[in-house]
Amino acid sequence: MKKHITLQEAADLIPDGAIVSVSSSSGLGCPDAMLKAIGERFETTGHPRDLTTLHPIAAGDMSGIKGIDHIARKGLLKKILAGSYPSGPSSSEPPLIWQMVTGNEIPAYNIPSGILFDMHREAAAKRPGVLTKVGLETFVDPERQGCAMNERASAEPIVEKVTFDGETWLYFRSIIPKVAIIRATTADERGNLTYEHEGAYLGGLDQALAARNNGGIVIAQVKRLCKDGTLKPHDVRVPGMLVDYIVVDPDQKQTTQTPYDPAISGEIFRPLETFELQEFSIQKVIARRVAQELEAGSCVNLGFGISANVPRILLEEGLHGAVTWVIEQGAVGGVPLLDFAFGCASNADAYMPSPYQFTYFQGAGFDASLLSFLEIGKDGSVNVSKLAFRPHVTAGAGGFVDITARARKIVFSGMFNAGAKLSLSDGKLVIDKEGKLRKLVNEVEHVTFSGPRAIAQGQDITYVTERAVMKLTADGIMLTEIAPGIDLKRDILDQSEFPLIVSDRLKTMDAELFAEARIGLSLPAKPFRTLKGGQA
Structure with missing residues (x-):
């Protein structure tokens, strides 16, 4: 059977009412041409209708890769389950998918990315669903929102709390995709897929297995075709036996606003001096203080925001390689990239399939996580996933819940108040307004x-801001450090809605953090791991 077909022919294969799983992480690995073809078919014929789509990580980025917005049409889309959603600046019109979600047009759910991958794996093995403790006592918990993003989703619960073997778990039933749309770089005539120009493998293999094992079809969008037998078997990440159809988009972008960079796909290594360092700023002060929380020899997860600059702090301080960075899209080591290329890394040690990276996170195999916050609550809880007045600016939780569920150490970073005007002078922080x-x-x-x-x-939970460092304790949030130049009562205690515990060992943050010169950072060594009983 000929597997190579046109985009239009592939779009014609998708039946009304199908559950469709799409592999993507914003612009990274997004089968954008295939999604566009589905949208165009609907505009022309009114089909396919009533699709339910699964997106372990967001599809599209609103910066040239529309992704899910190609199919965010009334009548076409019936329901959506996603780890995250395309976001946009507050000044722009919300993406079409956000208009459907906030307009309550379709049931929409924000499921932790790792759990969504787990649901695919369970569906592939024909097991009933996922038992997990990831998400307990968060918005994932049915005693809160149960992942629902709007009223229509609340009326159709997808998670329940159950007791199994004497313990409390969250239970997600398997969802069986009938179509999987994945992406790679090269396909041979038999459908074997290689990923040599991709910045990550993501979860294409798991999604293909879930569809194929349940009688569905797998459509692979690739950049190019090659002759059967010319791909090295060790390079094939999805075997042709799982791929039914191949569509070609020679112009597919490697990631957001990036046509192709061989350093992102690990084909070359960049000299370290070619990485741009962070300019001196309030955000850099915070990133420096976060870096002081690290230990040499540790494996550390990074999230979007201020913490994403911490690798550049280590690079500037001559400590590149002291920490192994791990990100949810799958890169291990190297230098995680910023802005449009976030989710990728240059000079990586390895690329893990994203579902297995999430297994690593869910089981707390790593040492620490550096993440951002939008809000911090009196009880130490953190919100990164919802702002009522700017919903489309937040992308949803992505892998945040998977990562934080059991992480041994988390450092949250952000600005103490939103909208403050700040400056730096003589190694001190000045609050101008x-x-x-x-x-x-x-x-x-x-x-x-x-x-x-x-x-x-x-x-172990720490919160780092430009004016204060705080720790979560059983008695509440304790203030442990304040910035030089800051008034404790006026600038910190009076700016919190709840009372902060002031440590009896309160100290001033290092003045070096607030000056432009390097800070002379040194990292203590991570303790040597031993097995119980003292065996190395």
Whole structure:
């Protein structure tokens, strides 16, 4: 059977009412041409209709790769389950998918990315579903929102709390895709897929297995075709036996606003001096203080935001390689990239399939995670996933819940208040005008991370801002450090909606953090791991 078909022919294969799984991470690995073909078919014929789509990580980025917005049409899309969603700047018109979600046009769910991958794996093995503790006491928990993003989703629950073997679990039933749309670089005539120009493998193999094992079809979008027998078997990441159809888009972008960069796909290594360092700023002060929380020899996860610049701090301080960075899209080591290329890394040690990276995170195999916050609650809970007045600016939780569920150490970073005008002078922080929006609130709008659960599990939680460092304790949030030049009462205690505990060992943050010169960072060595009983 000929596997290579046109985009239009592939779009014609998708039946009304199908459950369609799409492999993507924003612009990275997005089968954008295939999604566009489906949207065009609907505009012309009114079919396919009533699709349910699964997106372990967001499809599209609103910066040249529309992704899910190609099919965000009333009548075409019936329901959506995604780890995250395309976001846009507050000044722009919301993406079409956000208009459908906030307009309550379709049931929409924000499921942690790792759990969505787990659901595919369970469906592939024809098991009933996923039992997990990931998401307990957060918005994932049915005692809160149960992943629902709007009223229509609340009326159709997808997760329940159950007791199994004497313990409390969240249970997600398997969802069986009838179509999987994945992406690679090269396909041979038999459908074997290689990923040599991709910045990550993502979860294409798991998604293909879920569809194929349940009688569905797998459509692979690739950049190019080659003759059967010319691909090296060790390079094939999805075997042709799982691929039914191949479509070609020679212009597919490697990731957002990036046609092709061989350093992203690990084909070349960049000299370290070619990486741009962070300019001196308030955000750099925070990233420096976060870097002081690290240990040499550790494996550390990175999230989007201020913490994404911490690798550049180590690079500037001559400590590149002291820490192995791990990101949810699958890169291990190297230098995680910023802005449009976030989710990729240059000079990586390895690329893990994203589902297995999430297994690593869910089981807390790593040492620490550096993440951002939108709000911090009185109980230590953190919101990164919802702002009622700017919903489309937040992308959803992605892998945040998977990563934080059992992480041994988490450092959250962000600005103390939103909208404050700040400056730096003579190694001190100056607040020129206080922000109008407080971020330390009595109760967060959306619980993406549960402070009480962290206390119960003994997790080490630190919050780093430009003017203060705080720790989560069983008695509340304790202020441990303040910035030089800051008034404790006026600039910190009076700017929090809830009382902060002031440590009896309160100290001033290092003045070097607030000056332009390098800070002379040194990292203590991570303790040598031993097995119980003292065996190395």
